[in-house]
Amino acid sequence: MNGIDTHSGKDHLFYRSMRFCGWSGVVAVTFFIIGGMILGGMLPPMLSPDEPAAEFARRVSDHVVAIRIGSVFLIFSFALFGALAAGIAAQTRRFEKAPAFSYLQLMFGASGTVVAVLVAFSWALMSFRPDEYDPAVVQMLIDFAYFLALFSVPVFSGWCLVIALPILFANEGEEPFPRWIAFFNLWAAVLYAPGLMILFFKSGIFSWSGIVALWIPFTAFFLWILVMSWGILKGAGSARG
């Protein structure tokens, strides 16, 4: 009843939900690769922030169909962050007496999902009428997308931190995730930080098209999703017994 086998104490419904959350992360990364990398031109960036507005409008207009299809994949990819966040919080909650860190994780995860979904909105909107908008508006929408994704450091670093702490504070054998995942989260939290620099540079390695402020945080983030998906699936496995 309710998916709970009272004889063995195994919770099959929980197992299935957690598998859904875990695989959501994998699907989110796959959809980002299709929507953001192959079609959408988000990574590698199709433009650099020091190019003139007219160049932004021209480039978007040239690739308008690919960007639109890419944006559809992107919004599905980013919406799935919510499922990932729920899976991480559910696994953390199993080892808490009273919920505290799992609530924090949900707050950060929900904020992060909203921020990420807005990236996809911005990307879709710039391809809606690139020839009718003033070129500066197209430029601003691209800036806005990268600012949402990269300048949102405290949201995503904070999320990683509240995942790491309950693992580190736990007694031996009562960690929600393996201890190395805590350190992996701390590492990811540090790597998002260079994203703050995009406000101060319009060209070079610290701008939103540069290796330090764009590639390092993005790589860390998508690697982080895969690691957390693995962690959730492993947690689901342990719940199955």
Place this chain on the structure above:
Amino acid sequence: MTSPDSAVSSAVSERTKPHVPGELGIWCFVAGDLAVFTVFFVLIALGNGDQAQVFAQSRASLELWIGVLNTLLLLSGSWLVATAVERCRESVQSGSGPDTRGAALQFALAILTGVLFVANKSLEWGIKIAHGITPATNDFFMYFFVFTGIHLFHVLIGLGVLIALRRVSRRERLDSKALRTIESGATFWHLVDLLWIVLFALFYLI
């Protein structure tokens, strides 16, 4: 059934065998951070190759003594932390807590070296900015301010870690779990030191 005491002593003997300090996770972090800093080092080296003249001139305008002083500060800090960890390890081995007061003092002195590093770095940046040199001056100073800034961020996190270690070392009794925390935190501080030595060489010496 083992009594709690024998469980502790077997845990202790487990810890006194040759082992990797800290735990797997902290080395995962160290490897990850080193990988990213390697990218930074390569970027600095590429910049140095592309704009040899600008980099040489800018490098000559850095105050070498500030860099040397900062290196000495971090090296002393690392030495203090390493000896403090050794004391804690001995304390865990002997099963009592005789010498942890000394360890706490050494952690406090290590914190002092870190604070002096931050003060010295602020002084260096202050002098440069007072002379009108900012990240916008040229690529050398852009790299200099940002990469030493990212390192400074590591130093600040490291100071937080050292404060936590000092608190742990002041406990009445250190167990193997406390020692693991101390060793992991110390490993991070050594990483901060190591990264600075490479940055120091790349910015001040080459």
